[in-house]
Amino acid sequence: MSELTIKSTGQMISTETIDGDIATLNLGPTHPATHGIFQNILKVDGERILSAEPTIGYIHRAFEKLAERRPYNQITPITDRLNYCSSPINNIGWHMTVEKLAGIEVPKRVDYMRVIVMELARIADHLVCNSVIGVDTGALTGFTYMFQEREKIYELYEEICGARLTTNVGRIGGFERDFSPTFHAKLEKFLAEFPDNFEEFDRLLTRNRIFMDRVIGAGPITAKRALEYSFSGPNLRAAGVDYDVRVMNPYASYQDFDFDIPVGKDGDTYDRFVVRQEEIRQSVRIIRQALEKMPKGDFHANVPEFYLPPKEEVYRSMESLIYHFKIVMGETAIPAGEVYHAVEGGNGELGYYLVSDGGRTPYRLHFRRPCFIYYQAYPEMIVDSVLSDAILTMSSMNVIAGELDA
Amino acid sequence: MDNQQVLAHIASLLGTEPNATVDKYGMLNVQLDATTLISVVEGLKNEHQFIYLTDICAAHYPDRVGSEYEVIYHLHNLVANQRVRLKVALPETQISLPTLTGLYAGANWMERETFDFYGVNFEGHPDLRRILNMDDMDYHPLRKQYGLEDETRTDKNDTFFGR
Numbered sequence: 001m002s003e004l005t006i007k008s009t010g011q012m013i014s015t016e017t018i019d020g021d022i023a024t025l026n027l028g029p030t031h032p033a034t035h036g037i038f039q040n041i042l043k044v045d046g047e048r049i050l051s052a053e054p055t056i057g058y059i060h061r062a063f064e065k066l067a068e069r070r071p072y073n074q075i076t077p078i079t080d081r082l083n084y085c086s087s088p089i090n091n092i093g094w095h096m097t098v099e100k101l102a103g104i105e106v107p108k109r110v111d112y113m114r115v116i117v118m119e120l121a122r123i124a125d126h127l128v129c130n131s132v133i134g135v136d137t138g139a140l141t142g143f144t145y146m147f148q149e150r151e152k153i154y155e156l157y158e159e160i161c162g163a164r165l166t167t168n169v170g171r172i173g174g175f176e177r178d179f180s181p182t183f184h185a186k187l188e189k190f191l192a193e194f195p196d197n198f199e200e201f202d203r204l205l206t207r208n209r210i211f212m213d214r215v216i217g218a219g220p221i222t223a224k225r226a227l228e229y230s231f232s233g234p235n236l237r238a239a240g241v242d243y244d245v246r247v248m249n250p251y252a253s254y255q256d257f258d259f260d261i262p263v264g265k266d267g268d269t270y271d272r273f274v275v276r277q278e279e280i281r282q283s284v285r286i287i288r289q290a291l292e293k294m295p296k297g298d299f300h301a302n303v304p305e306f307y308l309p310p311k312e313e314v315y316r317s318m319e320s321l322i323y324h325f326k327i328v329m330g331e332t333a334i335p336a337g338e339v340y341h342a343v344e345g346g347n348g349e350l351g352y353y354l355v356s357d358g359g360r361t362p363y364r365l366h367f368r369r370p371c372f373i374y375y376q377a378y379p380e381m382i383v384d385s386v387l388s389d390a391i392l393t394m395s396s397m398n399v400i401a402g403e404l405d406a
Numbered sequence: 407m408d409n410q411q412v413l414a415h416i417a418s419l420l421g422t423e424p425n426a427t428v429d430k431y432g433m434l435n436v437q438l439d440a441t442t443l444i445s446v447v448e449g450l451k452n453e454h455q456f457i458y459l460t461d462i463c464a465a466h467y468p469d470r471v472g473s474e475y476e477v478i479y480h481l482h483n484l485v486a487n488q489r490v491r492l493k494v495a496l497p498e499t500q501i502s503l504p505t506l507t508g509l510y511a512g513a514n515w516m517e518r519e520t521f522d523f524y525g526v527n528f529e530g531h532p533d534l535r536r537i538l539n540m541d542d543m544d545y546h547p548l549r550k551q552y553g554l555e556d557e558t559r560t561d562k563n564d565t566f567f568g569r
Binding site: 056057060062064065066068069100225227229230231241243248249337338340342349351353355364366368372373374375376405406 | 429430431433457458459460461463465466478480484487489491510511512514515516519523536537538539540547548554555
Protein backbone atom coordinates (compact mmCIF):
# COMPACT_ATOMS: atom_id res chain seq x y z
CA MET A 1 0.00 0.00 0.00
CA SER A 2 1.17 3.47 -0.71
CA GLU A 3 1.03 6.15 1.90
CA LEU A 4 -1.99 8.31 2.31
CA THR A 5 -1.56 11.85 3.46
CA ILE A 6 -4.15 14.27 4.64
CA LYS A 7 -4.10 17.71 3.09
CA SER A 8 -4.89 20.82 5.06
CA THR A 9 -8.46 20.66 3.79
CA GLY A 10 -8.88 17.26 5.35
CA GLN A 11 -8.87 15.63 1.95
CA MET A 12 -7.10 12.33 1.45
CA ILE A 13 -4.53 12.15 -1.31
CA SER A 14 -2.32 9.34 -2.44
CA THR A 15 1.41 9.93 -2.78
CA GLU A 16 2.07 7.00 -5.08
CA THR A 17 2.13 7.83 -8.75
CA ILE A 18 2.79 5.67 -11.78
CA ASP A 19 4.42 8.05 -14.21
CA GLY A 20 3.55 11.40 -12.73
CA ASP A 21 1.16 12.20 -15.56
CA ILE A 22 -1.87 13.29 -13.56
CA ALA A 23 -5.20 14.01 -15.18
CA THR A 24 -8.33 15.63 -13.78
CA LEU A 25 -11.52 13.76 -14.45
CA ASN A 26 -15.06 14.92 -13.86
CA LEU A 27 -17.09 11.94 -12.74
CA GLY A 28 -20.60 13.33 -13.02
CA PRO A 29 -22.73 15.29 -12.34
CA THR A 30 -24.74 13.47 -14.99
CA HIS A 31 -22.76 10.30 -15.48
CA PRO A 32 -24.99 7.25 -15.98
CA ALA A 33 -22.92 5.14 -13.60
CA THR A 34 -23.46 7.45 -10.65
CA HIS A 35 -27.23 6.71 -10.67
CA GLY A 36 -28.06 10.22 -9.57
CA ILE A 37 -26.78 13.72 -9.88
CA PHE A 38 -23.55 14.20 -8.01
CA GLN A 39 -20.16 15.23 -9.15
CA ASN A 40 -16.74 13.97 -8.18
CA ILE A 41 -13.64 15.74 -9.38
CA LEU A 42 -11.04 13.02 -9.52
CA LYS A 43 -7.30 13.32 -9.90
CA VAL A 44 -6.23 10.19 -11.69
CA ASP A 45 -2.93 8.75 -12.71
CA GLY A 46 -3.90 6.29 -15.39
CA GLU A 47 -6.70 4.29 -13.79
CA ARG A 48 -5.54 4.95 -10.23
CA ILE A 49 -7.42 7.58 -8.24
CA LEU A 50 -5.17 9.98 -6.36
CA SER A 51 -7.81 12.23 -4.86
CA ALA A 52 -11.53 12.83 -5.08
CA GLU A 53 -13.56 15.88 -4.29
CA PRO A 54 -17.32 15.39 -4.14
CA THR A 55 -19.71 18.23 -4.96
CA ILE A 56 -23.27 17.72 -3.87
CA GLY A 57 -26.46 19.76 -3.73
CA TYR A 58 -27.57 19.47 -7.36
CA ILE A 59 -31.12 18.55 -6.38
CA HIS A 60 -31.32 20.47 -3.11
CA ARG A 61 -34.95 21.50 -2.58
CA ALA A 62 -34.78 23.25 0.79
CA PHE A 63 -37.02 20.73 2.53
CA GLU A 64 -36.14 22.03 5.98
CA LYS A 65 -37.20 25.55 4.99
CA LEU A 66 -40.35 24.29 3.25
CA ALA A 67 -41.29 22.35 6.37
CA GLU A 68 -41.28 25.56 8.41
CA ARG A 69 -44.28 26.79 6.46
CA ARG A 70 -46.29 23.60 6.11
CA PRO A 71 -48.74 22.08 8.59
CA TYR A 72 -47.64 18.73 9.96
CA ASN A 73 -49.73 16.54 7.69
CA GLN A 74 -48.45 18.37 4.60
CA ILE A 75 -44.85 17.48 5.40
CA THR A 76 -45.37 13.78 4.64
CA PRO A 77 -45.14 14.30 0.85
CA ILE A 78 -41.80 16.06 1.40
CA THR A 79 -40.42 13.01 3.17
CA ASP A 80 -41.38 10.87 0.15
CA ARG A 81 -38.71 12.64 -1.78
CA LEU A 82 -35.83 11.92 0.58
CA ASN A 83 -34.91 8.32 -0.08
CA TYR A 84 -37.37 7.69 -2.90
CA CYS A 85 -36.42 4.02 -3.11
CA SER A 86 -38.12 3.41 0.23
CA SER A 87 -40.60 6.27 0.66
CA PRO A 88 -42.96 4.43 3.07
CA ILE A 89 -40.24 4.24 5.72
CA ASN A 90 -39.74 8.00 5.50
CA ASN A 91 -43.50 8.66 5.67
CA ILE A 92 -44.07 6.40 8.63
CA GLY A 93 -40.99 7.69 10.41
CA TRP A 94 -42.42 11.19 10.12
CA HIS A 95 -45.86 10.12 11.33
CA MET A 96 -44.25 8.47 14.35
CA THR A 97 -42.25 11.61 15.09
CA VAL A 98 -45.41 13.73 15.20
CA GLU A 99 -47.19 11.08 17.25
CA LYS A 100 -44.32 11.14 19.73
CA LEU A 101 -44.51 14.93 19.95
CA ALA A 102 -48.29 14.95 20.39
CA GLY A 103 -48.33 11.92 22.70
CA ILE A 104 -50.54 9.80 20.44
CA GLU A 105 -50.69 6.07 21.18
CA VAL A 106 -51.52 3.98 18.14
CA PRO A 107 -53.23 0.56 18.33
CA LYS A 108 -51.05 -2.52 18.04
CA ARG A 109 -52.61 -3.35 14.69
CA VAL A 110 -51.28 -0.08 13.25
CA ASP A 111 -47.78 -1.02 14.41
CA TYR A 112 -47.97 -4.39 12.67
CA MET A 113 -49.38 -2.86 9.49
CA ARG A 114 -46.57 -0.33 9.55
CA VAL A 115 -43.98 -3.04 10.02
CA ILE A 116 -45.31 -4.88 6.97
CA VAL A 117 -45.20 -1.74 4.81
CA MET A 118 -41.77 -0.68 6.06
CA GLU A 119 -40.26 -4.12 5.49
CA LEU A 120 -41.71 -4.23 1.98
CA ALA A 121 -40.03 -0.87 1.42
CA ARG A 122 -36.75 -2.20 2.77
CA ILE A 123 -36.92 -5.14 0.37
CA ALA A 124 -37.58 -2.79 -2.56
CA ASP A 125 -34.73 -0.50 -1.49
CA HIS A 126 -32.19 -3.29 -1.11
CA LEU A 127 -33.31 -4.96 -4.35
CA VAL A 128 -32.58 -1.78 -6.28
CA CYS A 129 -29.19 -1.36 -4.65
CA ASN A 130 -28.04 -4.96 -5.06
CA SER A 131 -29.30 -5.45 -8.58
CA VAL A 132 -27.57 -2.22 -9.58
CA ILE A 133 -24.30 -3.51 -8.12
CA GLY A 134 -24.82 -6.38 -10.54
CA VAL A 135 -25.36 -3.95 -13.43
CA ASP A 136 -22.20 -2.04 -12.57
CA THR A 137 -20.19 -5.25 -12.65
CA GLY A 138 -21.68 -6.09 -16.04
CA ALA A 139 -24.37 -8.54 -14.95
CA LEU A 140 -27.62 -7.04 -16.24
CA THR A 141 -29.71 -10.20 -15.99
CA GLY A 142 -30.36 -10.14 -12.25
CA PHE A 143 -31.43 -6.52 -12.49
CA THR A 144 -34.21 -7.28 -14.95
CA TYR A 145 -35.53 -10.12 -12.79
CA MET A 146 -35.37 -8.16 -9.55
CA PHE A 147 -37.11 -5.14 -11.02
CA GLN A 148 -40.05 -7.43 -11.75
CA GLU A 149 -40.15 -8.25 -8.05
CA ARG A 150 -39.90 -4.59 -7.14
CA GLU A 151 -42.82 -3.95 -9.46
CA LYS A 152 -44.88 -6.40 -7.40
CA ILE A 153 -44.01 -4.46 -4.25
CA TYR A 154 -45.12 -1.27 -5.98
CA GLU A 155 -48.42 -2.95 -6.82
CA LEU A 156 -48.77 -3.74 -3.12
CA TYR A 157 -48.17 -0.05 -2.32
CA GLU A 158 -50.87 0.80 -4.85
CA GLU A 159 -53.31 -1.44 -3.00
CA ILE A 160 -52.53 0.34 0.27
CA CYS A 161 -52.43 3.98 -0.79
CA GLY A 162 -52.88 4.29 -4.54
CA ALA A 163 -49.39 5.57 -5.22
CA ARG A 164 -46.23 3.80 -6.26
CA LEU A 165 -42.98 5.74 -5.93
CA THR A 166 -43.80 8.77 -3.80
CA THR A 167 -46.26 6.93 -1.65
CA ASN A 168 -47.43 9.44 0.98
CA VAL A 169 -48.69 6.38 2.82
CA GLY A 170 -50.67 6.52 6.04
CA ARG A 171 -51.58 9.45 8.22
CA ILE A 172 -50.67 10.79 11.60
CA GLY A 173 -52.35 8.21 13.81
CA GLY A 174 -52.45 5.24 11.45
CA PHE A 175 -53.55 4.38 7.95
CA GLU A 176 -56.19 5.93 5.73
CA ARG A 177 -57.86 2.51 5.22
CA ASP A 178 -57.42 -1.05 6.31
CA PHE A 179 -55.52 -3.56 4.17
CA SER A 180 -57.94 -4.75 1.51
CA PRO A 181 -58.59 -8.44 0.71
CA THR A 182 -56.86 -7.82 -2.63
CA PHE A 183 -53.81 -6.59 -0.78
CA HIS A 184 -53.76 -9.70 1.39
CA ALA A 185 -54.14 -11.93 -1.68
CA LYS A 186 -51.34 -10.14 -3.51
CA LEU A 187 -49.09 -10.17 -0.46
CA GLU A 188 -49.63 -13.90 0.04
CA LYS A 189 -48.77 -14.48 -3.61
CA PHE A 190 -45.70 -12.30 -3.29
CA LEU A 191 -44.50 -14.08 -0.17
CA ALA A 192 -45.01 -17.44 -1.85
CA GLU A 193 -43.16 -16.56 -5.05
CA PHE A 194 -40.59 -13.96 -4.07
CA PRO A 195 -38.16 -16.12 -2.02
CA ASP A 196 -37.60 -18.54 -4.91
CA ASN A 197 -37.07 -15.76 -7.43
CA PHE A 198 -34.80 -13.99 -5.02
CA GLU A 199 -32.70 -17.08 -4.39
CA GLU A 200 -32.33 -17.45 -8.13
CA PHE A 201 -30.90 -13.93 -8.22
CA ASP A 202 -28.72 -14.81 -5.26
CA ARG A 203 -27.35 -17.82 -7.11
CA LEU A 204 -26.54 -15.63 -10.10
CA LEU A 205 -24.21 -13.43 -8.08
CA THR A 206 -23.36 -14.23 -4.48
CA ARG A 207 -21.11 -17.25 -5.06
CA ASN A 208 -20.31 -16.37 -8.67
CA ARG A 209 -16.52 -16.49 -9.02
CA ILE A 210 -16.40 -13.62 -11.53
CA PHE A 211 -18.61 -11.39 -9.39
CA MET A 212 -16.68 -12.22 -6.21
CA ASP A 213 -13.33 -11.47 -7.82
CA ARG A 214 -14.76 -8.19 -9.00
CA VAL A 215 -16.24 -6.91 -5.73
CA ILE A 216 -14.22 -8.44 -2.89
CA GLY A 217 -11.88 -5.79 -1.58
CA ALA A 218 -13.47 -2.95 -3.56
CA GLY A 219 -14.02 0.19 -1.48
CA PRO A 220 -13.43 -1.22 2.02
CA ILE A 221 -13.80 0.68 5.27
CA THR A 222 -12.91 -0.50 8.76
CA ALA A 223 -15.42 -0.61 11.59
CA LYS A 224 -13.46 2.06 13.45
CA ARG A 225 -13.47 4.51 10.54
CA ALA A 226 -17.10 3.74 9.76
CA LEU A 227 -18.08 4.65 13.32
CA GLU A 228 -15.97 7.80 13.22
CA TYR A 229 -17.83 8.78 10.07
CA SER A 230 -21.18 8.05 11.78
CA PHE A 231 -22.08 5.36 9.26
CA SER A 232 -25.35 3.59 9.86
CA GLY A 233 -27.48 0.94 8.26
CA PRO A 234 -26.19 -1.83 6.00
CA ASN A 235 -22.96 0.04 5.30
CA LEU A 236 -22.04 0.11 8.99
CA ARG A 237 -23.13 -3.46 9.53
CA ALA A 238 -21.03 -4.58 6.55
CA ALA A 239 -18.04 -3.17 8.41
CA GLY A 240 -18.89 -5.39 11.38
CA VAL A 241 -20.87 -3.18 13.77
CA ASP A 242 -24.27 -4.61 14.72
CA TYR A 243 -26.08 -1.29 15.13
CA ASP A 244 -29.66 -1.41 13.94
CA VAL A 245 -32.24 1.09 15.18
CA ARG A 246 -34.96 -1.56 15.00
CA VAL A 247 -33.17 -3.53 17.71
CA MET A 248 -31.42 -0.80 19.66
CA ASN A 249 -34.40 1.56 20.02
CA PRO A 250 -37.40 -0.48 18.90
CA TYR A 251 -40.30 1.46 17.42
CA ALA A 252 -43.57 0.23 15.91
CA SER A 253 -43.40 -2.97 18.03
CA TYR A 254 -40.25 -4.33 16.35
CA GLN A 255 -39.44 -5.99 19.67
CA ASP A 256 -42.29 -8.45 18.98
CA PHE A 257 -40.52 -10.02 16.03
CA ASP A 258 -37.76 -12.53 15.80
CA PHE A 259 -35.13 -11.59 13.23
CA ASP A 260 -31.36 -11.55 12.80
CA ILE A 261 -29.07 -8.63 12.09
CA PRO A 262 -26.46 -9.73 9.55
CA VAL A 263 -23.00 -8.23 9.89
CA GLY A 264 -20.04 -8.25 7.55
CA LYS A 265 -16.33 -8.24 8.26
CA ASP A 266 -14.37 -6.12 5.80
CA GLY A 267 -16.86 -3.38 4.93
CA ASP A 268 -16.13 -3.81 1.22
CA THR A 269 -18.57 -3.91 -1.69
CA TYR A 270 -19.04 -7.66 -1.35
CA ASP A 271 -19.90 -7.42 2.35
CA ARG A 272 -22.35 -4.60 1.71
CA PHE A 273 -23.96 -6.72 -1.02
CA VAL A 274 -24.21 -9.83 1.15
CA VAL A 275 -25.52 -7.91 4.18
CA ARG A 276 -28.30 -6.43 2.05
CA GLN A 277 -29.12 -9.83 0.58
CA GLU A 278 -29.51 -11.30 4.05
CA GLU A 279 -31.56 -8.32 5.25
CA ILE A 280 -34.03 -8.99 2.44
CA ARG A 281 -34.49 -12.56 3.74
CA GLN A 282 -34.94 -11.23 7.28
CA SER A 283 -37.51 -8.70 6.06
CA VAL A 284 -39.53 -11.49 4.49
CA ARG A 285 -39.34 -13.30 7.82
CA ILE A 286 -40.60 -10.22 9.69
CA ILE A 287 -43.50 -9.72 7.25
CA ARG A 288 -44.57 -13.37 7.68
CA GLN A 289 -44.54 -13.01 11.48
CA ALA A 290 -46.46 -9.73 11.33
CA LEU A 291 -49.13 -11.25 9.10
CA GLU A 292 -49.42 -14.28 11.33
CA LYS A 293 -49.65 -12.33 14.58
CA MET A 294 -51.67 -9.40 13.21
CA PRO A 295 -53.87 -8.25 16.11
CA LYS A 296 -57.49 -7.36 15.64
CA GLY A 297 -58.45 -3.77 16.12
CA ASP A 298 -58.65 -0.44 14.45
CA PHE A 299 -56.33 0.69 11.66
CA HIS A 300 -55.95 4.14 13.19
CA ALA A 301 -55.74 5.77 16.58
CA ASN A 302 -58.80 7.52 17.96
CA VAL A 303 -57.45 11.06 17.52
CA PRO A 304 -60.03 13.18 15.72
CA GLU A 305 -57.79 16.27 16.00
CA PHE A 306 -55.24 14.65 13.69
CA TYR A 307 -57.01 11.91 11.80
CA LEU A 308 -59.40 12.96 9.03
CA PRO A 309 -62.98 11.74 9.62
CA PRO A 310 -64.70 9.62 6.95
CA LYS A 311 -66.02 11.89 4.22
CA GLU A 312 -69.67 10.91 4.68
CA GLU A 313 -69.42 11.92 8.34
CA VAL A 314 -68.21 15.35 7.29
CA TYR A 315 -71.53 15.94 5.53
CA ARG A 316 -73.64 14.73 8.44
CA SER A 317 -72.06 15.61 11.76
CA MET A 318 -70.92 18.98 13.04
CA GLU A 319 -67.86 17.65 14.95
CA SER A 320 -66.56 15.83 11.90
CA LEU A 321 -67.02 18.93 9.77
CA ILE A 322 -65.08 21.02 12.29
CA TYR A 323 -62.25 18.51 12.58
CA HIS A 324 -62.11 18.08 8.83
CA PHE A 325 -61.84 21.83 8.34
CA LYS A 326 -59.22 22.25 11.04
CA ILE A 327 -57.03 19.45 9.71
CA VAL A 328 -57.27 20.56 6.09
CA MET A 329 -56.55 24.18 7.02
CA GLY A 330 -53.72 23.11 9.31
CA GLU A 331 -55.25 24.58 12.46
CA THR A 332 -54.73 21.60 14.76
CA ALA A 333 -53.18 22.55 18.08
CA ILE A 334 -49.95 20.72 18.79
CA PRO A 335 -47.89 20.85 21.99
CA ALA A 336 -44.62 22.75 22.13
CA GLY A 337 -41.55 20.62 22.60
CA GLU A 338 -38.68 19.01 20.82
CA VAL A 339 -38.24 15.41 19.83
CA TYR A 340 -35.69 13.30 18.08
CA HIS A 341 -37.08 10.17 16.56
CA ALA A 342 -35.10 7.72 14.48
CA VAL A 343 -36.15 4.82 12.30
CA GLU A 344 -34.04 2.32 10.42
CA GLY A 345 -34.39 3.57 6.87
CA GLY A 346 -33.17 1.75 3.80
CA ASN A 347 -29.76 3.32 4.28
CA GLY A 348 -29.53 3.56 8.04
CA GLU A 349 -30.59 5.76 10.88
CA LEU A 350 -33.12 8.19 9.46
CA GLY A 351 -33.70 10.75 12.19
CA TYR A 352 -36.17 13.58 12.56
CA TYR A 353 -35.27 16.39 14.93
CA LEU A 354 -38.44 18.39 15.37
CA VAL A 355 -38.85 21.59 17.37
CA SER A 356 -42.40 22.78 17.86
CA ASP A 357 -43.35 26.11 19.44
CA GLY A 358 -47.03 25.12 19.47
CA GLY A 359 -47.69 26.80 16.13
CA ARG A 360 -49.35 25.27 13.10
CA THR A 361 -46.03 24.38 11.48
CA PRO A 362 -42.76 23.04 12.89
CA TYR A 363 -40.48 25.75 14.22
CA ARG A 364 -37.50 23.75 13.06
CA LEU A 365 -37.26 20.39 11.38
CA HIS A 366 -33.97 18.71 10.67
CA PHE A 367 -33.63 15.44 8.81
CA ARG A 368 -30.73 13.24 9.83
CA ARG A 369 -30.11 11.71 6.42
CA PRO A 370 -27.86 8.65 6.53
CA CYS A 371 -26.68 9.12 2.92
CA PHE A 372 -25.51 12.64 3.54
CA ILE A 373 -23.49 11.58 6.53
CA TYR A 374 -21.76 8.53 5.11
CA TYR A 375 -21.14 9.86 1.62
CA GLN A 376 -18.41 12.11 3.01
CA ALA A 377 -16.28 8.99 3.52
CA TYR A 378 -16.44 8.24 -0.20
CA PRO A 379 -13.13 9.95 -1.14
CA GLU A 380 -11.32 8.05 1.58
CA MET A 381 -12.82 4.77 0.39
CA ILE A 382 -11.85 5.17 -3.26
CA VAL A 383 -8.46 6.88 -3.06
CA ASP A 384 -5.76 4.52 -4.20
CA SER A 385 -8.18 2.23 -5.98
CA VAL A 386 -9.09 2.19 -9.65
CA LEU A 387 -11.88 4.10 -11.36
CA SER A 388 -14.06 1.04 -11.98
CA ASP A 389 -13.95 0.22 -8.25
CA ALA A 390 -15.04 3.77 -7.44
CA ILE A 391 -18.23 3.22 -9.45
CA LEU A 392 -18.90 -0.02 -7.61
CA THR A 393 -18.22 1.56 -4.24
CA MET A 394 -20.72 4.31 -4.94
CA SER A 395 -23.49 1.97 -6.04
CA SER A 396 -22.90 -0.40 -3.13
CA MET A 397 -23.11 2.49 -0.65
CA ASN A 398 -26.58 3.15 -2.06
CA VAL A 399 -26.20 6.91 -2.27
CA ILE A 400 -29.64 8.27 -3.15
CA ALA A 401 -29.52 11.83 -4.48
CA GLY A 402 -32.85 12.82 -2.94
CA GLU A 403 -31.72 11.90 0.53
CA LEU A 404 -28.22 13.27 0.05
CA ASP A 405 -29.39 16.73 -0.97
CA ALA A 406 -32.73 16.99 0.88
CA MET B 407 -26.11 4.02 32.15
CA ASP B 408 -29.03 6.38 32.53
CA ASN B 409 -29.63 10.11 32.24
CA GLN B 410 -28.54 10.78 35.83
CA GLN B 411 -25.21 9.04 35.33
CA VAL B 412 -24.56 10.91 32.08
CA LEU B 413 -25.37 14.14 33.86
CA ALA B 414 -22.96 13.22 36.67
CA HIS B 415 -20.22 12.46 34.11
CA ILE B 416 -20.79 15.81 32.41
CA ALA B 417 -20.78 17.59 35.77
CA SER B 418 -17.43 15.99 36.68
CA LEU B 419 -15.99 16.93 33.28
CA LEU B 420 -17.17 20.51 33.71
CA GLY B 421 -16.39 20.85 37.39
CA THR B 422 -19.79 22.44 37.94
CA GLU B 423 -23.39 21.38 37.66
CA PRO B 424 -24.57 22.06 34.09
CA ASN B 425 -27.91 23.53 33.20
CA ALA B 426 -29.75 20.37 32.18
CA THR B 427 -33.27 19.01 31.85
CA VAL B 428 -34.79 15.67 30.96
CA ASP B 429 -37.60 16.39 28.55
CA LYS B 430 -40.91 14.54 28.63
CA TYR B 431 -39.72 12.22 25.86
CA GLY B 432 -36.87 10.94 28.03
CA MET B 433 -33.96 12.74 26.35
CA LEU B 434 -31.34 14.47 28.47
CA ASN B 435 -30.74 18.06 27.27
CA VAL B 436 -27.56 19.73 28.48
CA GLN B 437 -26.75 23.39 27.94
CA LEU B 438 -23.08 24.06 27.32
CA ASP B 439 -21.19 27.06 26.09
CA ALA B 440 -18.66 27.41 23.32
CA THR B 441 -15.68 27.23 25.66
CA THR B 442 -16.68 24.03 27.45
CA LEU B 443 -18.07 22.11 24.48
CA ILE B 444 -14.86 20.46 23.33
CA SER B 445 -13.74 19.27 26.76
CA VAL B 446 -17.16 17.77 27.51
CA VAL B 447 -17.52 16.02 24.15
CA GLU B 448 -13.95 14.75 24.31
CA GLY B 449 -14.54 13.38 27.80
CA LEU B 450 -17.83 11.78 26.80
CA LYS B 451 -16.20 10.18 23.78
CA ASN B 452 -12.96 8.97 25.30
CA GLU B 453 -14.05 8.09 28.83
CA HIS B 454 -17.74 7.28 28.52
CA GLN B 455 -18.03 5.58 25.13
CA PHE B 456 -20.12 8.21 23.36
CA ILE B 457 -18.35 7.16 20.18
CA TYR B 458 -21.19 7.89 17.80
CA LEU B 459 -22.05 11.40 16.67
CA THR B 460 -25.62 11.09 15.49
CA ASP B 461 -26.27 14.58 14.27
CA ILE B 462 -25.34 18.25 14.30
CA CYS B 463 -27.81 20.97 13.43
CA ALA B 464 -28.65 24.53 14.42
CA ALA B 465 -31.74 26.57 15.09
CA HIS B 466 -32.44 30.29 15.00
CA TYR B 467 -34.46 31.98 17.77
CA PRO B 468 -34.51 35.72 16.92
CA ASP B 469 -36.57 36.47 20.05
CA ARG B 470 -33.97 35.19 22.50
CA VAL B 471 -31.86 38.30 22.78
CA GLY B 472 -28.22 37.47 23.42
CA SER B 473 -28.53 33.82 22.42
CA GLU B 474 -30.20 33.97 19.04
CA TYR B 475 -28.55 30.86 17.65
CA GLU B 476 -28.39 27.38 19.03
CA VAL B 477 -26.25 24.51 17.81
CA ILE B 478 -27.61 21.09 18.72
CA TYR B 479 -25.52 17.94 19.00
CA HIS B 480 -26.93 14.44 19.37
CA LEU B 481 -24.46 11.91 20.74
CA HIS B 482 -25.08 8.21 21.15
CA ASN B 483 -23.34 5.70 23.41
CA LEU B 484 -23.74 2.54 21.35
CA VAL B 485 -22.50 0.29 24.17
CA ALA B 486 -25.02 1.34 26.81
CA ASN B 487 -27.56 2.58 24.23
CA GLN B 488 -27.79 6.02 25.79
CA ARG B 489 -28.42 9.21 23.88
CA VAL B 490 -27.72 12.76 24.97
CA ARG B 491 -28.52 16.11 23.39
CA LEU B 492 -26.01 18.93 23.90
CA LYS B 493 -26.94 22.50 23.10
CA VAL B 494 -24.75 25.52 22.72
CA ALA B 495 -26.44 28.92 22.63
CA LEU B 496 -24.62 31.60 20.66
CA PRO B 497 -25.19 35.36 20.42
CA GLU B 498 -25.84 37.03 17.10
CA THR B 499 -22.64 39.03 17.51
CA GLN B 500 -20.45 35.96 17.67
CA ILE B 501 -21.90 32.89 15.97
CA SER B 502 -18.79 30.86 16.47
CA LEU B 503 -17.74 27.72 18.30
CA PRO B 504 -14.97 25.12 18.00
CA THR B 505 -15.21 22.28 15.51
CA LEU B 506 -15.70 18.63 16.42
CA THR B 507 -13.89 17.36 13.32
CA GLY B 508 -10.90 16.44 15.46
CA LEU B 509 -13.05 14.03 17.44
CA TYR B 510 -15.48 12.71 14.85
CA ALA B 511 -14.59 12.52 11.16
CA GLY B 512 -18.29 12.60 10.34
CA ALA B 513 -18.68 16.06 11.84
CA ASN B 514 -17.09 17.54 8.73
CA TRP B 515 -20.14 17.67 6.45
CA MET B 516 -22.61 18.11 9.29
CA GLU B 517 -20.80 21.30 10.28
CA ARG B 518 -20.55 22.42 6.67
CA GLU B 519 -24.32 21.99 6.36
CA THR B 520 -24.88 23.97 9.56
CA PHE B 521 -22.58 26.71 8.29
CA ASP B 522 -24.33 26.73 4.95
CA PHE B 523 -27.81 27.21 6.39
CA TYR B 524 -27.15 29.27 9.53
CA GLY B 525 -23.73 30.83 9.08
CA VAL B 526 -22.32 29.21 12.19
CA ASN B 527 -18.55 29.51 12.15
CA PHE B 528 -16.84 26.33 13.32
CA GLU B 529 -13.36 27.40 14.37
CA GLY B 530 -10.66 25.06 13.16
CA HIS B 531 -12.82 23.29 10.60
CA PRO B 532 -10.52 22.10 7.78
CA ASP B 533 -12.82 23.02 4.92
CA LEU B 534 -15.71 25.26 5.96
CA ARG B 535 -17.48 25.89 2.65
CA ARG B 536 -21.10 25.78 1.56
CA ILE B 537 -22.25 22.29 0.77
CA LEU B 538 -25.83 22.18 -0.51
CA ASN B 539 -26.40 25.76 -1.68
CA MET B 540 -24.51 27.40 -4.48
CA ASP B 541 -21.17 28.93 -3.63
CA ASP B 542 -22.04 32.53 -4.53
CA MET B 543 -25.11 32.70 -2.32
CA ASP B 544 -24.65 35.67 0.01
CA TYR B 545 -26.94 34.75 2.91
CA HIS B 546 -27.75 31.78 5.13
CA PRO B 547 -31.23 30.74 4.12
CA LEU B 548 -32.59 28.94 7.20
CA ARG B 549 -32.29 32.06 9.35
CA LYS B 550 -35.73 33.24 10.28
CA GLN B 551 -35.47 36.67 8.67
CA TYR B 552 -35.58 35.06 5.23
CA GLY B 553 -39.14 34.15 4.36
CA LEU B 554 -39.89 31.17 2.22
CA GLU B 555 -41.99 33.12 -0.23
CA ASP B 556 -41.21 36.31 -2.06
CA GLU B 557 -42.18 39.04 0.43
CA THR B 558 -43.93 41.10 -2.25
CA ARG B 559 -46.47 38.43 -3.10
CA THR B 560 -50.02 39.02 -1.96
CA ASP B 561 -51.78 36.00 -3.46
CA LYS B 562 -50.83 33.82 -0.51
CA ASN B 563 -52.21 36.17 2.09
CA ASP B 564 -53.62 34.13 4.96
CA THR B 565 -54.99 36.95 7.11
CA PHE B 566 -58.58 35.72 6.77
CA PHE B 567 -57.60 32.71 8.82
CA GLY B 568 -56.10 34.77 11.61
CA ARG B 569 -52.45 34.24 10.81
